[in-house]
Amino acid sequence: MRRNNLLRTIIIGLAIVWSLWQLYPTFVVGRQKKEAENYLVQIERETGLNRDEINEALNAGQLESRIRQRLHDKPADSLQALLKEAASLIALHDKISKNETKTIKRGLDLQGGTYLVYEVNLPKLMRDVAKNKDARFEEIMKKLDVVAATPNADYFAALQASFAEADIRLNRYFGSRAQTDAQILDELKREADDAIDRNLEILRNRIDQFGVSEPSITKQGSRRVVVELAGITDKNRAKNIIGKTALLEFNLVKDPQIFQDVITKIDNLLKRDLAAKPEVGTAIDTSVTDSTGASGKVSKDKAVNVSELFAGSSIVPSDTAAASSDSVQVDKDIFSGNPFISLLRDVGRSEVAVPAQNVRAVERILNNPEVQKLIPPDAEFAWSNKPEKVADEQYYYLYLVKKEAELTGALLTDARPEIASGSGMIRQGEWTVSMQLNDEGTRIFSRVTGANVNKRLAIMLDNKVVMAPNIKEKIPSGRASIEGSMNAEEAKDLAIVLRAGSLQAPMQVIEERTVGPSLGQDSISKGTWSAIISLILVMLFMAVYYKLSGLLADSALVLNLVMLLACMAFLKATLTLPGIAGIILTIGMAVDANVLILERIREELRAGKTVRASIDAGYDRAFWTIFDANITTLLTALVLYQFGTGPIKGFAVTLMFGIAVSMFTAIVVTRVVYDYVTRRYNLKALSI
């Protein structure tokens, strides 16, 4: 019994420590956000940029250059002052993004934001892919539009049925003459699935343009995409970003030599800039950790604070008060000689890998007007669209490409992943992507490939590099095959990207919710107040009605709330307004378990048992009652979670955790306290 209690005490102690540790970031972020708010307001006022624009620039590392653009006609000292503010905000923003992954997320209804559900517009898609459209066709399609508007109706079955009814074979309007109805139907279904995948790919590629810390873009079922943008207040801007047609371009990659020259020039500029400040580099201590860079050679990288690193630099303005969170990976030996190059990792072939945490610093340097002057006028830097993982580190690739695109996605007619047959250069069984160009595309492509053999052509979606294959030979036929040690998944993705840039997938908004930021604030304060008032009232009542035992139940209740929030932070759950209601309800429900136990103990005392025996009997008898009652509530919460959308899901989550935690606090925690007290003092009477 005694040892068992010791174990329980340890578990309880651990639970409390763990909870506080989980909640600490939430607490810190709250403070940092208040601080960031001051900077935001100031920058808003001075530049006239709105909140979303500032956030977007922050996420893309372009805040300073945006401010310079805005204030190019203002006196230099006011610009410098504001840039200092911006630097502090950037440092703070980095800290917040780091911490935010460990906090309880606030749902759209609490911080304002936009929730959109897109669905493939099947009727429009069918009309788009039909090869000829006459009056008969339109007549049948019109009837089908009704089917498309009814929930859970099988559109394709209806399509097949109506054409069969009209005694028309599908190949008259879709596919090719030789195909059977079944084959064509399969193809049409594939087309619909593909439309969703294409959109998903485009949206994910644009994700950082939203100016949101954690945009969420998910596929729901096979025909829908749900977009959640927390904190976005200008929904029309968001919709414009989402609704924009994808821009697929093919740009030539500049020669490696030119790339090297530009980087060296930037490096020298930074060095000169820093040489004026003797204290630079002192921030880096001499202890180094070995890590393997993307190049495979061992470099002595160390996380160093940007502000300290570039202290006093005019290229990377920093705030001396900025904390040490916006750190970059640099090798200090290289830094002292080559400040810019130390941020990059050489991987050869006219491209450079940049560790993910250095991206923003590099971006800040590249956006500096002085640095911009060093880039050839016909070229620009571009990042890869996805990070690559090498030895536990995420790397983005940096390219220097020609500004002018050679051809655009509009000239593409199709792109498919294929398995190589083994003819030609590549091994059998290797995945490739073949693309088909239209006549104009074929002409241009033939000229471009002919003139640039052995150069690289970057495939760019919305100005990010998806891939940069080498041009092996002139391609006159308009059928190109892209190779590059891809697996099936990568080939499929690339084909989707290529198609996304050529074919607009018709989508429509079928559900949309926007919550203004002020309403979110209102909801939070009201919800929080309700919770606090409820808690105080309930606790007061318990203390009065059950005296000291009531106070014990109260402390279990507080612990219950703390642990519930900690669980939510740990699981990165989203707190919604119904979620707050769920917490308040949990307060009510948690009291129930305590009341059941305490009432039982009273009964046993009345029956004339000793204090110890009454407590034991009370807990034992109440246990199954509490268990049964809670399990059933848990069942309803689970069903809610399964069926609910956003806010309702949030409610279900808090309810589930609330129940689990309240069982622990009511049954285990209070009991251990009783055991200790009764053993130490050998109570004759219980304050209950």
Added chain:
Amino acid sequence: MMQFFGETRIDFIRQRWKAIAVSAIIILAGLVSMIIKGGPKYGVDFLGGTVIQVHFPQAPNIGDVRQALADAGYGDIEIKTFGAANEILLRAEKQEEGTAISDAVMNALRQAFAHNPPEERLVESVGPKIGKELRTAAIWATLISLALILVYVSFRFEFIFAVGAVIALFHDVLITLSFFSLLDMEVNLTVVAAFLTIVGFSLNDTIVVMDRIRENRRIHRDATIEQLINLSVNQTLGRTIITSLTVFTVVLILLFFGGDVIYNFAFAMTVGVIAGVYSTVYIASPIVVEWHKKAEVQKIRRGVKVA
């Protein structure tokens, strides 16, 4: 020791028919009003359409709002104040592609109220197709919850207890729905969440009593089922009153201080909590009583046949 009640000996079961009559009247009234109104008054979640909540610095004249909307070609929009007089709720029947409606409406209002600039606080726009889907999902969620409860309670107690419990839960949801229909309040997604919470809470209460019945059965072997239920309800009365009062207080606080957004949720909970406590004693228990009586009668009849 502070106590509301000492040992009570109230005969709950004897008054069961009166109580059932009260329930029946409320549910019937609710059903009639629903039939007249053509179903519950669904919110945009279930019906499709657009709701826009607009906040004005000062309370605007509703007539002016109506005029401004009519001039913009939105004469059919339903307008009502919402909480405070400067919060206006607009509801349009249709959902146009995207935010066409809300943008047009807000522009019209901004022009008409240039000196009292309105702020768009909330837009909910749901297509008719989604509305239908949500409705089915809500009904399914409720039914599946009840089915799961039926299975679990049968497994832990006995089948007839489960039937009584589930019928009581149905009763709670129906009572709440009736109130909503009678008071012309909107049923939206959060209200459905409230229904399911009521189901959870009410069941909690029912299980506590049933647990006692099971325990008392072992102690008092020769008591009739009415006596057992009365005894059990009386024994757990203290706990029932305390818990439901706490939850009731909490829900009332939500109702008065929780803000407009969860007003409907809190209202549903308020009605549901009362219904939930009462249904344990007056709906679930009588079902068990009647069932047991029938079983006894059949036993006697069978006995007569054999003899």
